[in-house]
Amino acid sequence: MNFEHSEDRRMLADTLDRFVAEQYGFETRNAIAYGDVGMAPALWNQFAELGAIGALFPEADGGFGGAGFDVAVVFESLGRGLVVEPFLGALMVGRALVAAGTEAQKERIASLIDGSAIAALAHDEPGSHYELSRVATRALRNDGGWKLSGAKAVVVQGEHAQLLLVSARTGGEVDSEDGISLFLVPADAAGVVLRGMGRMDGGRVAEVTLNDVQVGADALLGAEGQGFATLELAQAWGLLALCAEALGAMEVAKRDTLEYLQTRKQFGVVIGSFQALQHRMADLLLEIEQSRSAVINAAAAMDADRSTRERALSAAKYTIGRIGTLVSEESIQMHGGIGMTWELPLSHYAKRLVMIDHQLGDEDHHLARFMALGRGA
Known part of the structure; x- marks a missing residue:
């Protein structure tokens, strides 16, 4: 098997490396990473213009890459520059939309690719200790759709996200793979409380509290209880x-x-x-x-x-x-x-x-x- 990168991937890596070296030098990076904001919106838009976000998604969904090696090329370049912009959230939320979204939900991918929207995965909870199936946050069905209650911890760049992908339990035991559902929640929805803090390695994270957050039926991503x-x-x-x-x-x-x-x-x-x-x-x-x-x-x-x-x-x-x-x-x-x-x-x-x-x-x-x-x- 040939593991050499294609010409397109080499060009992307060279472009990103050069941009990071010129615009994201060490002093600039630290000022961004340890500042009150924890990211640079202007640079985020420039990364999008370079195609760094689009490379994370398949052509069928508006990107121009989307393979494992495309993702690896982008993030290796980001690692060389210690970039703190919210690429990880865009990738994970975007790929969840690709995998399980309706046509209407998948339309959100375009705003992730062009950098106009920031998304974050709100899954980890206090005491979960990396177990993916351990979800205590609850979602109850009602006439208006769903009501979510619970707490999420260490949501990377959660303060800046317009869209949160929230895991919540609609059935099953607290550590069961069955009964987990995923919801697309606007970060400014009533009842969503964000408390931001700096990370020791730069950038910011947020604690997210969901106090009876009401979302519509169309917020459910994929089938109910089958989100794992x-x-x-x-x-x-x-x-x-x-x-x-x-x-x-x-x-x-x-x-x-x-x-x-x-x-x-x-x-x-x-x-x-x-x-x-x-x-x-x-x-x-x-x-x-x-x-x-x-x-x-x-x-x-x-x-x-x-x-x-x-x-x-x-x-x-x-x-x-x-x-x-x-x-x-x-x-x-x-x-x-x-x-x-x-x-x-x-x-x-x-x-x-x-x-x-x-x-x-x-x-x-x-x-x-x-x-x-x-x-x-």
């Missing part, structure tokens, strides 16, 4: 995106560490000449290539059957979690004390790599999931 499969598929795209983003961040950490080893001197010689550091760096390079192989495998499996796809994704997320932590630790240690400073980009890449491990399930969760899927669970 759509939710799992949306998260699958998110997992691939995070793994590719981490790979991009690792590449920068590797590059900066190599440069440091080749310029920093002790005892009159560059420290890269020390055999112990050469061995450590060689091991790190091999581990990063292992990560790249895992991402390639996951991207290639996105069109496979569910079991193959989910095992490949959990294997990739486990690999990325383990190696991302290793890259962070080794890179900082080889830099010495300066590696921990705010002024050095490396410390921010290390934070992002560690935090990616905790998004959509950490390495322990995905190792257990990989094994369970292998047993047919």
